[in-house]
Amino acid sequence: MNPSFYISIRYFFYKKKTNLVNIIVFLSILSIGVSTFSLSTILFVFSGLENLNKKFYQIHYPDITISYSNEKDFFIDDNVIKIIKSIRGIIAVSKTMEKKVFFHYNNHEYFIPLKGVDIEYEKVMKKFKKINLKNNRFDSLNIYVGWYSLGSYFPMLSHVINMNMPLQMFIIDSNQNKTNTLVSFFMKKKVSVRGFFHFSPKMDRKYLFCDLYDLQNTMKKKVFHTLEIKIHENVNMYNMKHLLVKKLGSKFNIITRVEKEGVFYKVLNTEKIFIYFLFILMTLITGFNLFSAIFILQLDKIKELFVLWSMGFSLYRIKMIFFYMGLMITTFGCLIGFFFSYILSFIQEKYKIFKIAKKIPFPVKITLKDSCMVICMILIIGSIISFFSLRRIRNMIFYSK
Structure with missing residues (x-):
């Protein structure tokens, strides 16, 4: 096993010296989980609307219509x-x-x-x-x-x-x-x-x-x-x-049912892009919690880092310890948020608990595409934030001498 990865696992799961560090790490996981839960739930709703619209057009419109162009x-x-x-x-x-x-x-x-x-x-x-x-x-x-x-x-x-x-x-x-x-x-x-x-x-x-x-x-x-x-x-x-x-x-105008749905899909895709943009900003804001958590963990483990550096552990390997910790915080938050989103969406899809105007069940559909998009987006943002949080490690080790 990679030594940096092994050390990061021990640092992550073992109790920290100060209880405040545990609270900050927990809040980071919670904030990423809330972002993941919100984004995945909204995307599942959009997929439900898309599926509902597809069924509507299948019922009300023929597959292909032919008419004269002029x-x-x-x-x-x-x-x-x-x-x-x-x-x-x-x-x-x-x-x-x-x-x-x-x-x-x-x-x-x-x-x-x-x-x-x-x-x-x-x-x-x-x-x-x-x-x-x-x-x-x-x-x-x-x-x-x-x-x-x-x-x-x-x-x-x-x-x-x-x-x-x-x-x-x-x-x-x-x-x-x-x-x-x-x-x-x-x-x-x-x-x-x-x-x-x-x-x-x-x-x-x-x-x-x-x-x-x-x-x-x-x-x-x-x-x-x-x-x-x-x-x-x-x-x-x-x-x-x-x-x-x-x-x-x-001379004939031939239109498919999918083309009749085109306007709806354009509106839906535009709204999806806006949702992605909004939640990227939201995740970046919650990313400050992740940045703070990694920085606090660095301060908490500064003596151990100096010992590792003195024993010949390279600066790159030390940085990778906290990069892996940032990824673990992001991954745990992402999986927890996605798990609760999946459970809520599954219950709604099967039992129709939440309804619009007490009559129409709120449309929800769990799709692999939306799931992969959410997980990839959260992990990429978490990786970027974790990478930028490593810049001060060099100075922290030298000043701790």
Whole structure:
């Protein structure tokens, strides 16, 4: 074993001559532990938010969406759709169209997005389920109402469902005039509720759904807005996007679910950088305790150091004794702080004790990346502080003669 390392272990674990030295070393370990605990816990929370956002986008958005780059409405030949479906890794392809609709009922006005989908939509969005209550009415547009939206639109919908009478709806559409500008107008249509759909609380309240072909007949346009694609879990989205670009060309706008999440990740990464910067400053401030502890340990062991130097122990080896002690203080503080952070995060991740507004569990996720980042950062800062605390040893030994 390295003599310097062996001596540093004895100095660290054996009781010091003065009780004040023990207190200072303990406070140094405690301060580093608090810094490690705070940083690792916050990073685990950020990873939990990132994971929560990923699950949210997986539920609410398709893996890949295709639309025209310059136009809102477009039509793709069925042969092209067959080519897309034949690509290995694609599970389902759904045509969708979205329109803003307007209802007026008992002095209340409702503006709701209406989404027309085909039979493939339930394969693309696994959480989407339809429940049929009655058969189609051929004289009106048959819509599906979100299960969680019943409270929001209940007076209007109860009238439609119970009285079995169609409701007047206005569809907002737009056309290009001679000057190539878009002109909006309203299309009047009777609607009846055919059944309910269940997607998620957010989507149930946001949308009404209908059959795509019914909406196309109403609009008198055999077009749609987007192709929504579900791919296999093991398939890389970016590779699939590049393959689709090669197959379809540049006239189509192809966006992956990850790209839709891009803005959130940019904000999250910016906040993470700020957190790193803040806690580096915090660790440097608590590092003064480590600097003081090493300096006090040097004063406490000055006679032993002089004896070692007199016996031929080099100045470099003497310095390494206290460098190793600084590393041990840092390592113990780091491990203790990380241990408590891990325990707290594990309990929260499993039992959901802490909640936001008494409903939503505080998101936490323990990741190897965050763990390694915290440990490396604390150890590097501790090593730098320990190194700079060795400068006075030479003078201390010579003045102790």
